[in-house]
Amino acid sequence: MASETVRLVRPVLRAHRRNLGVLAAWSLVETLPVLLSGTLVAAALDRGFLAGRAPYGLVLLLAYGVTMVIGTLGTRQAMPHAAAIVESFRDTLISRVVHAGLHRAVYPASGAGYSGGATADVSTVARLTRQVETVRQISGGLLLSLRGVALAMGAAVIGLFALDPLLALITGGAVVIAVVLTALLSRVLRRRHVALLRAQEELAGRAGPQLTGIRDVVTCGAWETAGRTVGGGVDAEAAAAVASARAGAGRIAVVAVGTRLPFAIILLSSSWLVSSAVLTPGALVGAMFYLLQGIEPALRAMVQTVSNMGLQLSVTLRRLSDFIDVPPRPPSGTGSFPGAGAGAGTGTGTCTGTDIALRDVHFAYGPHAEPLFSRISLDIPDGSHLAIVGPSGIGKSTLACLAGGLEQARSGEVTIGGIPVAELAEEELRRRVALVPQESYVFAGTLRENLALLRPDVPESELDAAAVALGLAETVRRLGGYDAVIGSPGLLSQGERQLITLARVYVSEARVVILDEATCHLDRVGEERVEDAFIARPGTLIVVAHRITSALRAERIGVVGQDSLTVGSHDELLGMSAEYAELIGYWSFAGESVEPTAIPRPLI
Template identity: 50%
Template sequence: MNPLYGQPGPRSTQDPDRERDGDTPGARRRGWSLVRPAVTAERSAVWTMLAWSLLEAVPVVLSGQLMASALDHGFLIGDSGTGLTYLSAYGAALVFGAFGTRQVMTPLASVVESVRDRLVRLVVSAELRRAVLSDAEADTGAVARTTRQTESVRQMTAGLLMTARTVVFSVAAVVIGLLTLVPQVALVTVVALALSGVLLVQLSRRLRRRYAASLAAEEHLSKEAGEVLRGLRDVYACGAAATADRQVGQAIDTQAAASMAVARLAAGRLGVIVVGARLPLVATLLMAPWLVRSGAATPGEILGAATYLITGLEPALRSVVQTVANVGLQLGVLLLRLADRVTVRSGPKGGSARAAGTHLELEEVTFGYGTHSEPVIEKLSLRIEEGEHLAVMGPSGAGKSTLAGLLAGLDRPDAGEVRIGDRSVEELDRAWLRRTVTLVPQESYVFTGTVRENLAYLHSGPGPEDGELASAITLFGLDELVARCGGTDAVIERPDALSQGERQLLVLARVYLSTAPVVILDEATCHLDPVAEARAEQAFIARPGTLVVIAHRISSVLRAPRVLVVESGTVADGNHQTLREWSPLYADLIGHGS
C-alpha cells in the first residue's frame, strides 16, 4: 500500500464518547491490538519468561510448609537444629527465586522493546501521513506528545509484565500451599479473593473513565499552551495577555481537577487489600483455637498459613492495586489514545475503479495552499493525450510542481476535476493509480539494498530480465557506478555516499524500467550535467507512454513538441512557433525576445 494514503478506521456502533474513553470492550480491544502482534512475534521470549517465573515462585510455595515444619518438628519440641535447618532451606529457596527473577529480565526486555519499536513505527508513520493529508494547521506538539506517550507505554508494559506474572504465580502458589496445609483457610481465602476481585473490577471501571478524562485534559492543556506560545507576539501586540492567561489557566485547573479525581478514587482501592488479604488473616486467627483443638491443624500449620497470607498473598494484592490495576488501566487508555492517533481518516481515499485509457485531463481546476491563500492554479483546463510529450516551464513558484502533483493525483483540487482516461482521479483505485502514473521529484530516494533491488523496485511482476536491466544501466550511463558498487547484485550499504546526480540516475533508470505508462519528471534531472540530462530524457522520449517534463533547463523545453508556459497565474499552451509569437517569457528564454 502506498504510505501516503491511510485507511479509515473501523466504525463503532457504541457511543463515541465512551468509545474514545476506552469504556467499551471494542475500544479496549482496539487499543490492545496495537501491541498484540509484537507480543505474538516474541512468543518464545514469553514462554522463557514464564518458565523462569515458575522458579521465582518456589519460595512462595515452600514458605508456609517450611515455617510449619520448623515450628512443629523443631522449635516446639526443643530441637532448634532441625528448626534452623528448615529455615535455612527457606533461605536457599529465596536464593533460587532471586535467580529466577534475574533470568526473567532478558526475555522481558525482548518483549518490551518489540512493543516499543512497533508503536514508534505506527505513531511516526501516522503523524507523517496526517501531516501530508490534513488540510488543518499542523499540530506541532503532536509528535512530542505521542512520543512521550509511547515511551510511557514501554515503561508501563515492562512494569505490568514484571508484576503481573509475579502476582499470578504468587496467588496460585498461596492457594496451593494453603490447600495442602490448612484447607479450611484456603476456602476462606478463595472466597475473599473472589469478593476483592469484584470490588476491583467495579472500582477500575470508574477509574478508567476518570483517567481517560485526565489524559484528555492533559492533551487539551498541551494544545492550548502550544497555541498561545506560537502566537505570543500577536497576543501582546493585541493586548490579549489577560485572555490568553485565562484560557491557559482554565485548562490547567481542568487538568488538576481531573488528576485529583483520579487520585481520590485510586485511594479507595485499598479496600481490595483489606478484603482479599486481611480478612483471611483475621479469619485464620479467629479459627486457630478451634482448628488446633479439633486436630484439623497444628500450631505450626497455623503459623504456616499466616506466613502464606502475610508474605505471599498480601504483597501480591498490593501489587495488583498499586501496579497491575493502575498501570494496566493507564496502559489501556494510553493505547486507545495511540490507536486514535494511528488511525488516519483524512485525505484522498480513492475508489476501486480503473480507467479506460491513460490520457490526462484537467477541467476548470483551481488549487491553492490554504483556505485564505491566493490560488496557485485557477480555472485551468488541459488535456494531455496518451503517448504525448509535454514540457512545462516557468519561473520558480509559478505552480509547475503543483500541476505535477495534480496530474499525478497526489493533490486534490479546490474546484474542478482531474481525470485519467474516462475516470475522475477520486474514483480510481489508489494502487492502480500509483502503477499507472509515476511522479519523479527532485529529491531521489535510493535505499539500502542491491543495485538490482533499487532498479527493479517499481517493476511489476518478478522483475526485469538481466538483459533489460543491463540495457537500462547502459542507457542511463550507470555502467561505471554499477561496476564501482560491485555489480548489480552488490549491496549499496550507504546510499548517502552516492552523489546527488548518481542517485538521480538510479531513480530515473528505476522509473524507466517500471511499467507505468505515464511518467512525470518534476525537475528530476536538476543534478545532472546537460549531456546526462539529454541522454536520460531521450531514453524516456523513446520509451512508450506519456511523458511530462517539468523543465529545469531550456534544452528540455526544446526537445518537447508541446510546451506549457506557466507564469503569474496565466498559462500559455502551444508549440515552439506559436509560443515565440504569443508568450514574451518563452521568447525571452529561448533568445528570441525583442
C-alpha cells in the same frame, strides 16, 4: 480490560505463542521463592531453632536464599521474551497508526468519524506515535506486573495449603473477594477518569474564548459573566477530580479485605491454633510470611499499579483505536487508464489516448489559503516532452503533480485521455503515472528488488537495457550484479541512489513520467544521458527543470509565474514571457549555456 485492548493485543499474542510459553516457564521459576518461603521458614523454626538444631535451621534459611537467587535468574531470563511481545505490539500499533494517517491524508473524507478531525496532519500522527510509546511502556510494565501478581498469589495460596488447608481456604476466599472488588472498582474508576477528562476538556473550551477575548471582557465590564462561565467549568472539573479520588480510595479497602482481614483472623486465633496443635509455631510464622511477603505485595500491586496501568492503557488504546479504525476507503473511479495493457516499460507495444488536459484549474493548499493557481489551463499531448521552469517555491512541482493526477484541484478539471482523473481507477492511475522526486529512495535488499519494485516481473534483459541507457551499468558491476545485497543504502553515493530510482521508473509500466528535479545529484553529462533515455522511452515526459540545458531539451516549456502559466518553445518564450527571459538571464549569469544541442526526439 476493554474490548479494544483485547482486539488489538490478540493477534500479537497469537503470533508469539512460543515467547508466551517460555515467558510462562521462567515466570514459574521466578515465583519459586514465594512458593517455598513460608514452608522453609516454618521448617527452619520447627525442625531447627525450636528443636535445638540451629545448624539445620540455618541450612533451611540458606536454601531460602538459594531460591531467591534462582528466582532472580528466572526474572532475568523472562525479560527478553516479554520484551519481544511488547516490541511486536508496539510495532503493530505504529504500523497501524502510520497506515491510518496515510489513509486519512489520501482519503480525507473517510476520516470524518475520527474525533480529531476529518484529516490527520503530521502533528496528529506524531502525537499518536508518542501515545504508542506510552502504550509500549505501560503494556511492558503491565505484562510483567500481571504475571507477577497472578503467580505470586497462586504460589502463596499453594504454600498456605501445604501448611494448613483451613488457612488456605480463609486466605483464598479473601483474595477472591478482593479480586472481584478490584474488577468492580476498575469499572467505576474508568468511568470517573473519563468524566474527569471530559470535565477538563470542557473547562479548556470555556476558558479559551474568555482568555482570548479578555480585552472585550474588560471593556464591557463582563467580569461576573466571564467568571460564572469559567467558574462553572472549574467547579465541574473539581467535582470530577474529587469523585475520581474517592473511587481511588476504595483500593485501601480492597487491600484490607484481601490481606489484613485474614491476617487479623489468624493472629486473633493464633493461641488456639497452636495450643490445639492445629498449627505449629513455625507454621504460624510461615503463614504470616505468606500473607505479608507474598499475598499483600501482590494484591497491592494489583489494586494500585496494575489497575492504574490498566486504566491508562485502556483509555489510550481507545484513543488509538478511534484513529486507526478507518472505514474502507471511498470507491475510486472504475475507468481504465487509456491504453492500459497495450505495452509496458520499454516494450514494443504502443499506447495511445493519454493526452493530458487541465481546464480552469484552481489549486490552494487549504480552503483559506491563497491560491497557488487560479483558472490555469494546459494541454500535454500523449508522448510529448514538457519542461516546467520557474523561480524556487513558485509551484512547479505542484503543477506537475496536478498534470499527473497526483494532486487534486480545488476546482476545474484534469483529464487523461479525455477521462477525468477522479473517474479513473486509482490503482491503474498510480501504476501508470510515476513521479521521481529529488529525494531518491533505495531500501535494504537486493539491487534487483530495488529496480523491480514497480514491476516485479521485469525481465533481466530490460534491466540491462535500462542500466546502459541511464549510465547505471558501472554501479551494477561494482555492486556485483542484480542479486547483490544493498545492506546499507547510505553507502551508495547520492548519484547512484538517484540512478537506481530512475531505473526503477524506467522499467515500470508508467506511461506518464514526472521527473521532479530527479537528476539534481548528477553532473550535466549524466543528466543529459538520463533525460535522453526517458525522451526515447515511449510515453509522456514532464520534467521540473533546474538547469537551462534540461529545459532546452524539451519540445515545449511551461513557465510558472505568480498565478500564471505560459507555454511555448524556447524562442517563443523569449519574446512573450518576461519571467522566462529573466530566468534565462539568471541561468546565463550562473554560467550555463543557453544554446540548444541536437537531441533525439521521442520515439512514438
